[in-house]
Amino acid sequence: MKKIIIFLTLIFTSVFSLKNDYQAFANNKEDGFSISLPTYEHKTYKNVILFIGDGMGVNTVEATRIYNGGDLAMTDYLDFELLAYSRTDSITSTGFAYDESKNLIDPGVNEELYDGTPSPYGSDSLGTSGNITLYTDSAAGGTALATGQLTTNSRLAMDQFGNPITSILEQASGLGKKTGVLTSDTIDGATPAAFLSHVGARHDKSGILQSIATSPADLIIGQEPSEMKNNRSTYTSLYESKGFDVTFKADDLDINSSRIFSAIPGILPQGIFTPTLEDLTIFSLDYLDNDEGFFLMVEGANIDKQAHANQSILVIEETLGFDHAINAARHWVGDRKDTLIVITADHETGALSFLQDPSTLTKETVIENMKWLSTNHSRSLVRVDVSGDVREYLQKYEDELNYIYDKYYFDHILVNRMLRYYLS
Numbered sequence: 001m002k003k004i005i006i007f008l009t010l011i012f013t014s015v016f017s018l019k020n021d022y023q024a025f026a027n028n029k030e031d032g033f034s035i036s037l038p039t040y041e042h043k044t045y046k047n048v049i050l051f052i053g054d055g056m057g058v059n060t061v062e063a064t065r066i067y068n069g070g071d072l073a074m075t076d077y078l079d080f081e082l083l084a085y086s087r088t089d090s091i092t093s094t095g096f097a098y099d100e101s102k103n104l105i106d107p108g109v110n111e112e113l114y115d116g117t118p119s120p121y122g123s124d125s126l127g128t129s130g131n132i133t134l135y136t137d138s139a140a141g142g143t144a145l146a147t148g149q150l151t152t153n154s155r156l157a158m159d160q161f162g163n164p165i166t167s168i169l170e171q172a173s174g175l176g177k178k179t180g181v182l183t184s185d186t187i188d189g190a191t192p193a194a195f196l197s198h199v200g201a202r203h204d205k206s207g208i209l210q211s212i213a214t215s216p217a218d219l220i221i222g223q224e225p226s227e228m229k230n231n232r233s234t235y236t237s238l239y240e241s242k243g244f245d246v247t248f249k250a251d252d253l254d255i256n257s258s259r260i261f262s263a264i265p266g267i268l269p270q271g272i273f274t275p276t277l278e279d280l281t282i283f284s285l286d287y288l289d290n291d292e293g294f295f296l297m298v299e300g301a302n303i304d305k306q307a308h309a310n311q312s313i314l315v316i317e318e319t320l321g322f323d324h325a326i327n328a329a330r331h332w333v334g335d336r337k338d339t340l341i342v343i344t345a346d347h348e349t350g351a352l353s354f355l356q357d358p359s360t361l362t363k364e365t366v367i368e369n370m371k372w373l374s375t376n377h378s379r380s381l382v383r384v385d386v387s388g389d390v391r392e393y394l395q396k397y398e399d400e401l402n403y404i405y406d407k408y409y410f411d412h413i414l415v416n417r418m419l420r421y422y423l424s
């Protein structure tokens with residue numbers, strides 16, 4: 001019994017000292033004077049897991065946390081050390097400026113601009129709709145997270161001129177790591193496609209499936225694209241020619257496959273039907289784990305879809321399902337110090353606000369106090385939660401990282417750069 005008490009004390013001591021160190025950086029930045037901080041050695045993580053909640057803004061997470069009784073895997077475990085807020089603009093986001101003076105629980109939008117009518121979010125099929133778009137789409141948001149470069153809406157791992165940009169998945173593969181993408185969306189959805197393909201327009205579905213065949217990814221799991229349903233034998237042959245085991249049922253997933261391309265119908269957030277995103281996250285981690293390490297991106301895609309429809313309870317269910325997948329990864333990692341987990345979103349959807357101070361809300365009252373100001377994407381902030389020690393990165397790029405209201409401010413470029421920094 002005594003041993004256990006000592007062990008727990010040590011854990012808590014080390015966690016709190018790490019938190020104090022982040023606070024020391026923070027105070028240093030906020031007060032504008034220099035304090036001497038230790039210099040951290042460059043450490044790398046063998047494995048990096050990136051979770052992207054599509055459309056999951058700060059308030060999406062807050063509503064889900066309240067509904068869940070006050071805690072979530074992605075926000076509240078002690079080993080999730082760093083929380084930052086992140087901007088999500090693409091090159092073509094031309095909306096009003098974000099107001100930094102607003103409270104961070106506020107979605108950061110001007111309510112007068114959100115009258116509930118569809119906003120001019122969107123893009124043409126060439127992805128060149130520069131100045132008619134107020135907010136990022138999932139293609140440009142996914143591209144920025146995948147490549148570290150901003151681009152115009154609709155581009156998938158391509159810059160605004162149509163030049164391909166190397167993704168972190170490709171970089172990880174080049175380092176000899178195994179790589180994978182798991183999504184609850186169709187495999188040709190904008191977020192997975194930003195990591196797996198290089199295509200000028202997100203609506204070019206056959207182009208995306210052709211391009212994915214050239215990806216170095218070892219594992220690709222999501223729902224089956226319509227384009228593939230219509231030409232299943234053609235695409236099955238294409239992927240099999242690249243060494244993939246192509247499967248259409250979760251039961252057929254084989255951990256001994258040399259490469260996996262699995263198009264599974266109906267990946268649900270949670271519940272009695274399988275597979276859930278959580279089940280597939282555990283399978284993916286078991287499959288990718290190897291001596292050289294891995295990079296895995298997991299997307300919770302349907303948070304965005306339900307937020308477009310302003311379906312509060314369904315948004316919360318999707319976010320909870322995504323959180324269960326994060327919790328599973330956290331337990332899978334356990335005490336290992338070789339795995340970095342980063343959780344963020346490509347953009348917020350719905351400009352979710354609260355009718356009352358959310359700190360006064362409960363599981364019983366939160367749903368009726370959720371107020372959607374838009375049926376589209378917004379420029380509201382998203383969270384960046386990190387499980388792992390990233391003090392070295394914060395120190396190295398101290399001058400570029402803004403620190404306001406007790407939080408670091410990132411954008412997708414800084415998130416990508418942090419991932420790359422720790423992979424190599």
Ligand SMILES: [Zn+2]
Nearest residue numbers: 054055138346
């Ligand atoms: Zn999105």
